[in-house]
Amino acid sequence: MAVRKTKHEMPEQPPKERIKNFKEVPHGYSNETAIEEAKRCLQCKNKPCMDGCPVEIDIPGFINCIAQGDFEKAAEIIKAKNSLPAISGRVCPYENQCEGECTIKKIGEPVAIGRLERFIADYERGKGVKIPKKAKSTGKKVAVVGSGPAGLTCAGDLAKMGHAVTVFEALHAPAGVLMYGIPEFRLPKKIVEAEVDYIKKLGVDIKYDIVVGKTITVDELLHDYDAVFIGTGAGLPRWLNVPGENLDGVYSANEFLTRVNMMKAYKFPEYDTPIKIGKVVATFGAGNVAMDSARTALRLGAEKSYIIYRRSEKEMPARDEEIGHAKEEGIIFKLLTNPKRFIGDDKGLLTQVKCIKMKLGEPDDSGRRRPIPIPGSEEKIDIETAIVAIGQSPNPLIPKTVKGLKIGKWGNIIADDDGQTSIPGIFAGGDIATGAATVILAMGAGKRAARAIDKYVKSKK
Ligand code: FAD
Numbered sequence: 001m002a003v004r005k006t007k008h009e010m011p012e013q014p015p016k017e018r019i020k021n022f023k024e025v026p027h028g029y030s031n032e033t034a035i036e037e038a039k040r041c042l043q044c045k046n047k048p049c050m051d052g053c054p055v056e057i058d059i060p061g062f063i064n065c066i067a068q069g070d071f072e073k074a075a076e077i078i079k080a081k082n083s084l085p086a087i088s089g090r091v092c093p094y095e096n097q098c099e100g101e102c103t104i105k106k107i108g109e110p111v112a113i114g115r116l117e118r119f120i121a122d123y124e125r126g127k128g129v130k131i132p133k134k135a136k137s138t139g140k141k142v143a144v145v146g147s148g149p150a151g152l153t154c155a156g157d158l159a160k161m162g163h164a165v166t167v168f169e170a171l172h173a174p175a176g177v178l179m180y181g182i183p184e185f186r187l188p189k190k191i192v193e194a195e196v197d198y199i200k201k202l203g204v205d206i207k208y209d210i211v212v213g214k215t216i217t218v219d220e221l222l223h224d225y226d227a228v229f230i231g232t233g234a235g236l237p238r239w240l241n242v243p244g245e246n247l248d249g250v251y252s253a254n255e256f257l258t259r260v261n262m263m264k265a266y267k268f269p270e271y272d273t274p275i276k277i278g279k280v281v282a283t284f285g286a287g288n289v290a291m292d293s294a295r296t297a298l299r300l301g302a303e304k305s306y307i308i309y310r311r312s313e314k315e316m317p318a319r320d321e322e323i324g325h326a327k328e329e330g331i332i333f334k335l336l337t338n339p340k341r342f343i344g345d346d347k348g349l350l351t352q353v354k355c356i357k358m359k360l361g362e363p364d365d366s367g368r369r370r371p372i373p374i375p376g377s378e379e380k381i382d383i384e385t386a387i388v389a390i391g392q393s394p395n396p397l398i399p400k401t402v403k404g405l406k407i408g409k410w411g412n413i414i415a416d417d418d419g420q421t422s423i424p425g426i427f428a429g430g431d432i433a434t435g436a437a438t439v440i441l442a443m444g445a446g447k448r449a450a451r452a453i454d455k456y457v458k459s460k461k
């Protein structure tokens with residue numbers, strides 16, 4: 001039988017409806033659609049899709065179980081390698097990972113591996129998640145700093161190996177960007193909470209409101225624990241550095257999204273933490289963070305929500321799916337446009353942004369064509385809110401406070417592929433080590449570090 005060339009669609013909320021609420025956009029596959037999609041898999045002997053999976057899931061194995069209707073076995077196979085499948089099944093850029101390597105791409109769209117992973121994770125959550133058997137206690141203790149995807153994966157894997165794991169988290173809630181950054185309509189917080197709960201049920205203890213580097217130092221942790229894993233992410237916002245950036249109405253994407261997601265500004269007055277949003281909002285940047293900000297602004301009531309980006313559509317770093325969703329929702333893309341200054345009124349409130357048109361020149365160090373201003377092409381756009389989403393840098397506190405830790409030029413902790421830093425016993429992974437990356441790369445780094453930590457602590461007398 002000929003293989004169907006296209007993925008089975010996931011039903012989703014229509015754009016006109018979803019811009020008025022914060023509910024998740026796609027609804028997920030039904031049992032029947034999941035089975036049909038799984039039957040598209042060729043069960044390739046060389047498993048090329050697995051080369052694109054940083055957490056090493058047996059992809060053909062779990063897809064085969066779905067095709068047979070054995071969803072429980074599929075969940076077992078996924079969970080053997082990935083403790084956070086409902087999260088990665090929603091936000092992983094699979095088009096560049098497993099699906100990017102899928103054999104069927106030669107004739108059409110790859111198997112929808114991400115959608116199938118999400119389907120199984122949701123199925124298992126609905127039935128009641130099984131807690132796997134753990135290895136016998138090793139008597140070793142590991143401290144994990146930061147509860148983002150890198151820290152949670154590292155902690156979960158170490159707990160399964162029989163170590164006693166304590167996570168130290170600076171905020172009052174777990175999961176890092178998954179909780180405070182990615183909006184509810186892409187990643188419902190109930191799902192994040194359920195997967196964090198699974199990590200806790202593996203025996204991981206999470207301590208909140210502890211800023212390592214201030215409340216307690218890494219050296220102190222190393223005194224009390226056999227090893228320390230640092231997964232503190234990249235939470236320091238980058239700014240445009242143009243005049244007027246301190247006007248009232250200019251946010252960093254980080255602050256904007258934290259106030260909406262974590263402090264539940266979108267649920268005002270149920271939550272007493274509103275956020276002021278103007279009729280016209282401009283988001284600067286074109287990555288996932290920018291798409292999330294612009295789409296959030298629309299849902300908070302903005303009449304116009306712009307994405308302003310200095311390069312062209314081809315260079316936009318956001319996932320294709322996110323760009324597609326943003327376009328469907330009516331986000332206005334002003335490309336090849338760069339802000340020169342923000343303009344305010346006599347009360348210090350933002351009223352306009354002055355921009356200049358750009359053209360693309362030769363490629364720069366990043367391999368993308370360099371944007372060059374076109375003289376005399378300035379324009380002023382009336383806006384009331386600006387959101388700067390041009391990237392984040394590693395959280396600087398730990399790199400600054402641990403003596404002897406080797407730091408890279410972007411403020412990242414230098415670590416090898418297994419997370420080993422310049423100090424024995426201290427491991428690092430995720431955005432703090434690699435610069436801003438992705439959820440699945442952070443999880444892969446946490447997994448490799450867990451294996452290295454296991455070896456290290458077992459070798460200690
Ligand atoms: P983080 O998720 O940043 O977690 C670090 C944790 O460490 C946080 O909880 C923080 O509070 C804590 N911490 C920091 N300093 C300390 C300290 N001193 N003491 C104790 N705890 C500390 N990636 C994708 O793959 N797909 C997407 O769709 C996607 N969308 C994104 C949308 C937004 C808005 C953002 C901001 C990022 C997005 N990313 C996406 C990127 C992805 O979220 C990150 O690459 C990933 O979360 C990095 O994981 P991490 O564990 O290294 O760090």
Ligand code: SF4
Binds near residue numbers: 040042047
């Ligand atoms: Fe199935 Fe694609 Fe993996 Fe082949 S590469 S086993 S078709 S998912």
